[in-house]
Amino acid sequence: MLRIPGTKVIDRYSSPLGLIDVVKSAITPLRHAPGLSLNATTEPPEQLAVFTDADNMTAIDRYDGNPETLSYLDQTTSALPYHLHSLQNILILGAGTGSDILQAHYHAVPRIDAVELNPQVIDLVEKKYADFAGHIYQHPHVNLHIGEARGFVATSDERYDLINISLLDAFGASAAGLYALSESYLYTEQALQADLQHLSPGGYLSITRWIKMPPRDTLKLLATVVNACKALKIKDPQQRIVLIRSWQTSTLLVKNGPFSDQEIDNLKQFSSERSFDLAYYPGITVEEVNRFNILPQPYFYQAAKALLGADGEAFIKNYKFNIEPATDDRPYFFHFFKWKTLPEIVPLLGQGGMSLLESGYLLLIAALLQALLASLVLIALPLVLGKDRLGIKSGTQGYRQVVVYFVCLGLAFFFIEIAFIQKFILILHHPIYAVTAVLCTFLVSAGGGSLFSKRLCGNRAKSMIRWPVAGIALFSAIYILGFESLTGFLLELSGSSRLVFSILLIAPLGFFMGMPFPMAMDSLGQTAPTLIPWAWGINGCASVISAILATLIAMQFGFTVLVFLALLLYVVAAFNFP
Known part of the structure; x- marks a missing residue:
């Protein structure tokens, strides 16, 4: 954007929720109107860009109170529901800089x-640039709520016409390889x-x-x-x-x-104009599709007919x-990546096919391979070469138990920790809050478990590990199997x-997760203290791998x-207590 004169x-x-930049242009007018009809006869008013x-650029429109300026x-696809029926009360999830509010207004x-x-973002529109934006958030018809969309819906008793x-999210969300790795609880079946x-x-x-081509987001x-x-x-x-669909956006109505x-008549008139x-609409025919923004095949129509018909599952399975x-x-x-499509995409990378490559998943694979290589070179290889110096003889049962036990612990601990961080994003409404609360609680409570584990150490440790x-x-099984009920209850709270x-x-x-590690360390301290540094190393190595693998x-x-894979690893560890 800053390259524009x-x-x-x-x-x-x-703030912890992100870095916000407001951009103004004194020479070249900023024009942000996603999916604007190619037939549009009006243009946006003066805008400030917000990143x-x-x-994910959004814009604050200059609004003087005259609806005609809006x-x-x-002339965008998102205006469709306003042309089908008279709407009395609506809910806008993700109001941002206010363009959806202006559309409703x-x-x-x-x-x-x-x-x-x-x-x-609210402060920008409501205070800093309130005069520029026409005080839209202070309008008597607008009720502003600061919170997460899913949580608001869960706590609301209201029913809406729209x-x-x-x-x-940004246009390049999946192609950039970033959003593919992140959770979005806004577009799930339950949401x-x-x-x-x-x-x-x-x-x-x-x-x-x-709209991305070939179609992905809309079909999913x-x-x-x-x-x-x-x-x-x-x-x-x-x-x-x-x-x-337009040339850039699609709108799905349920x-x-x-x-x-x-x-249906209003839909046809709105789209034609x-x-x-x-x-897709109930009763659509193939002659009505792919007329304006023409694609080689009517992909969206074909997909909609398949997904809404008896062959939906087969279509999903066979799609690229x-x-x-x-x-x-x-x-x-x-996450749109499929391994079977990769051989088709690779030859196209030099021909502008980079947008087809869902690189986020591949970046994780690359990181996992790097972690494995580093672990083998820096931990496994020295351990094998230095066995004699550590007093470890080939075929020693205890040596194998140390490796298995601490690899399992390193993997299992992070599997559960990362699963709960990602799960609690839904409850706490933002990754920042989830990471802070879940990680802090795990570490502090695990520390308490480590302290308590002294009572289980000694000669009985191998039997007490169970x-x-x-x-x-x-606790893991209860939480993971009952998470939907827990979520429904917690989302209704403040x-x-x-x-x-x-x-x-x-x-x-x-x-409880804080106990197995110190119990095994105590055991090694009594029987094979030379292995303690390697136990730490093996556990750390497995932890690095598990963060990516999880x-x-x-x-x-x-x-x-x-x-449940983490629980299996804990059971394997218990049978290999050193």
């Missing part, structure tokens, strides 16, 4: 609930179920996504919506869904009830990218209460598999 950063704010962590917002919606996680989620349950009769859930979202409808025992999802003939392509529905157990919405392992297995309950849930597990396993198989 006349642009400069005029404000910068920092969070130098990514007419460009009616342009359509004279009487009541708008707006939710935004980052209070600094719940709107628009472009809450969409909660959204659908908060619609009034005839209400709409509207989700606008960037549609597959997730279909599964959410099935979970809610909705028998006719194909009658409740419409999908349109209605609480079948679409009427009048709504703006040259938006119809991708991973479009399996995201769930709370596998909340990696931006008790901490049993405690770890019990922020401080969620934090307290999170600490109380994690502390007993951490307490994310790979969670992305591929889910958190439940990850935790």
